[in-house]
Amino acid sequence: MEKKQLLRKLPKIDELLKEEAVKVKLESTMRTMVIDSLRQSIDNYRELILKDSIEDFTKENILETFMEILEENSASKLRKVINATGVVIHTNLGRSLLAKKALENVITIADSYNNLEYDLKKGQRGSRYSHVEELIKKVTGAEAAMVVNNNAAAVMLALNTLCKDKEAIVSRGQLVEIGGSFRVPDVMSFSGAKLIEVGTTNRTHLYDYENNISENTGVLLKVHTSNFKILGFTEEVSVEELVELGRSKGIPFIEDIGSGTLVDFSKYGFTYEPTVQESIRKGVDAITFSGDKMLGGPQAGIIVGKKEYIDKMKKNQLTRALRIDKMTLAALEGTLKYYLEEKEAVENIPTLHMILSDKDLHKRRAQKLKRKLQSKVSGFDFTIEEDYSMVGGGSMPAEKIPTYVIKVKNSRFSPQDLEKKLRGNKVSIIIRVSNDEVIMDLRTLFDEDFDTIVNAFVNL
Known part of the structure; x- marks a missing residue:
């Protein structure tokens, strides 16, 4: 059929709205979304005609495409995925998963009015920070928090x-870049502080700080390099030394711990990472850290330390622009309550449980998933092997966590093709491709994911 005839054959929107299948969709879907999806389906066929990609089509073809487009348009853009990569705190996949109490708190607060900024005892306006400040202070031992x-x-x-229009002294080896090309020097510059780099990339001494202190020095700053390690001929100034130097000069000392570790992982066989509690005990004036990395809660920036400095931050006009909402506060409170007893935190916070759970547990789970796959999927070779998971999220970059994985081979699909098809599943399955092998790590999978994974392979 000629191109002009095909273009004339394209139906009008009003004509398609009379079709029974479209009427059914209009009963449960917004009219605007239905019309937009119909228009996209027609435009799709118009483009195929203009490119000479089809010789003919039927109205049924257009309606089938409409159904597919409508389903995609109706789905949430932010959706669930299955993480089979073995990266526990996966920045691209939403970082830390919320614990049960955190989820329950969010649902309760989001579904009702609440006392976000209302003091129920006094019957007057209150502070949103009061809901978590006492809890943070109890967990960390800090004088104040926000x-x-x-x-x-x-x-x-x-x-x-603490340092606007003044100088902040920091070691050159700590000027890190975090995710999305955000760099500590840029954050410092935007704050109004003037960056004073001291030492070298691999070695910084106490005298490097002392020799650069002037009447315009506002703070001493230490940034924990949680997303990389420098090995070999290295030296850095300890927290204790910087605390003492700050006190002797009357200069506040800020430590950015970054990942927000509240558990000493060295007790569980991991490389030592500084904890917030330890920095408080050593006398650091202000400590900043994340809520959604090692802490295992929602996205948040937590500041703890001396009350005189935290009170000043609370009065800063920037605080209103940077404040968190009621749902984040609810999730953070639910997460922090587990930390009142470390055993509860390790057992109930998903991030901690995934990192610290024994590899033999995941071996048994790998065997269970393999049995399910082999019973329903043909043409694939599934093998269980030992491997390593990663903490992720810029935390513990050199740490490898022993785990068990399922490796997948198939003669019809290359590893790259299989990765794409699993990613394109209705519930996307994000796997790892390494050494030309498809790998599914059990450490970041849940048992309830198993049937979805099996069905995805069945439908390939």
């Missing part, structure tokens, strides 16, 4: 409050 929307904001607020 929360903003992420850790970059926490660093910026602390510097803007």
Whole structure:
């Protein structure tokens, strides 16, 4: 059929709205969305005609395409995926998963009015920070605490409050870049603080700080390099030394711990990572850290430390622009309550449980998933092997967590093709491709994911 005839054959929107299948969709779907999807289906066929990609079509073809487009348009753009990568705190996949109490708190608060900024005892306006401040103080041992929307904001607020138009002294080896090309020097500059780099990339001494202190020095700053390690001929100034130097000069000392570790992972066989509690005990004036990394809660930037400095930050006009909402506060409170007893935190916070759970547990789970796959899927070779998971989220970059994985081979699909098809599943399955092998790591999978994974392979 000629191109002009095909173009004339394209139906009008009003004509398609009379079709029974479309009428059924109009009963449960917004009319605007239905019309937009019909228009997209027609436009799709118009483009195919203009490109000489089809010789003919039927109205049924257009309606089938409409159904597919409508389903996609109706689905949430932010959707669930299955993480089979073995990266526990996967930045691209939403970082830490919320614990049960955190989820329950969010649902309760989001579904009703609440006392976000209302003091129920006094019957007057209250502070949103009061809901978590006492809890944070109890868990960390700090004099005072406050929360903003992420850790970059926490660093910026602390510097803007204590060091605006003054100099912040930091080791050159700590000027890290975090995800999305955000860099500590840029955050510092935006805060109004002037960056003074001291030392070298691999070695910084106490005298490097001492020799650069002037009447315009606002703070001493230490940034924990949680997303990389420098090995070999290295040296850095300890927290204790910087605390003492700050006190002797009357200069506040800020430490950005970054990942927000509240558990000493070295007790569980991991490389030591500084904890917030330890920095408080050592006398750091202000400490900033994330809520959605090692802490295992929602995205938030937490600031703890001396009351005189935290009170100043609370009064900073930037605080209103950086404040967190009621749902984040609810999730953070639910998460922090587990930390009142470390055993509860390790057992109930998904991030901690995934990191610290024994590899033999995941071996048994791998065997269970393999049996399910082999019973329903043909043409694939599934093997269980030992491997390593990663913490992720810029935390513990050198740490490898022993785990068990299922490796998948198939003669019809290359590893790259299989990765694409699993990613394109109705519930996307994000796997790992390494050494030309498809790998599914059990450490970041849930048992309830198993049937979805099996059905995805069945439908390939």
